[in-house]
Amino acid sequence: MKKLLDIMAALRNPETGCPWDIKQTFKTVVPYTLEEAYEVADAIENGDMDELKSELGDLLFQVVFYAQMAKEQGDFDFNDVVDAVSDKLINRHPHVFAGVECKDEKILHEAWEKSKANERDTQSSENKASILDGVARALPALKRAQKLQKRAAREGFDWPDIEPVLAKIEEEVGELRSAIKEDSTEAVFEESGDVLFSCVNLLRHLNVDAEESLRGCNQKFEKRFGYIERSLIQQDRSFQECSLDELEGLWQKAKNEA
Template identity: 50%
Template sequence: MSNINKNNPQLNRLLDIMQQLRDPNTGCPWDQKQNFESIVAYTIEETYEVADAIFSGNMVDIKDELGDLLFQIVFYAQLAEEQKNFDFEDIAQSISDKLVRRHPHVFQATELKTDDELNLQWEKIKLQEREVAARPNDKSVLANIPIGMTPLLRAQKIQRQCSKVGFDWTEIPPVVDKIHEEIEEVLAEVNASEPNQQAVEEEIGDLLFAVVNLARHTSVNAETALIKANRKFEKRFRQVEQVIEKQGLSMESADMQQMEAAWQLIKSR
């Protein structure tokens, strides 16, 4: 494994540990049999655990989870080096070169730009990069949006790209009207004499897409908002369980009115 810098002993140590874990003779059997595809799920999981730690505000947890995520990158680097494709140093060089290339207003003698000018410059540079890399000649504004993004993030990215060419509302009221329209269409399918589950699913998908659009228009990241909503609901529900238990009941024996009363009590606090 290539040493990055003698002044980074812990990074070198991590790279050496990864190499030992993958050693075909003395390494860990689990690590030995992994490949690029098999650890993708773990990478995604670690990314969410980083986000969860950040939202919890515990700096020790954030440090630990960032370490787990860094290990994923080191793992990919080791796999690639074994295949003689690239190593960790190549990864670091690649992102460093890209950051310098995409920020000429910082690393070159150019004037600072407005946000709109910076966004335009960013997209222009990315387009040039794709041309140099000889990527498939997909000229759609939606080209190169990763399929592997979570649905909420991908919906937001699709909408943002469409907005760049003017395919977007400029005010919030029509965005809200669209949400109401989609709710009505969901209810129409749900209340049909013979509900079609596939149609219900499609309309709920349209509703979710419309809600993501509202998040985007209000400068809210839909993924972050939902993560926080999940955390808030979980915290309140656990408190409801405690209230119900103090009443000598269980969640299974309590009726909906008792649970709703406990929920309102928790909200009022």
């Protein structure tokens, strides 16, 4: 770690460092951090351990980058980051570090959430205007929707089971149909968001991660679409030369192959 921290300090040296690294700010680095996180996920999904090793290094470098900029401003340094996360993990795992007996996974999850809630409660009232504060706005929309719903559910703002959730989806789809009939771009935009939000709520009730579910669906679509592309190449045909029924037939074959 010292080697990496020294490299980062050298890159940010105002006199001898790299011009690109020197001019970066917290905000300008954020897009790279998000990109690196997705590349880590991609390496894991591909089962490529060499690539994962490389991408984890890139992601770690992002943390070091932020810590160096914070150190230059006198806010905190990398050691403070390590101390903070270490303390947090110890506090959230009393069954490991404090001898508390807790073997049931559900109870463990409840204790974890309670610990997180207590940490939020210790924040100053000025920084805690809403129970939804702290759900990062930069999260992917599906992930953020699920976290917002989960936070609200802890306060009792939730359906008791999935039946009313399913009914809500049907209600929102009906409203979307009406918006489409009205040919209102603004209404379609709003109602389509409501449909997605309701679907995320259903997945939350089913203990399904909405973001991961859609990522899996994307991969499945790519695989099946690739099958259709290869089939058409073998037939020396293009998509435009096929009817929708023919393409649907190839899609069904692709599903069977998968």
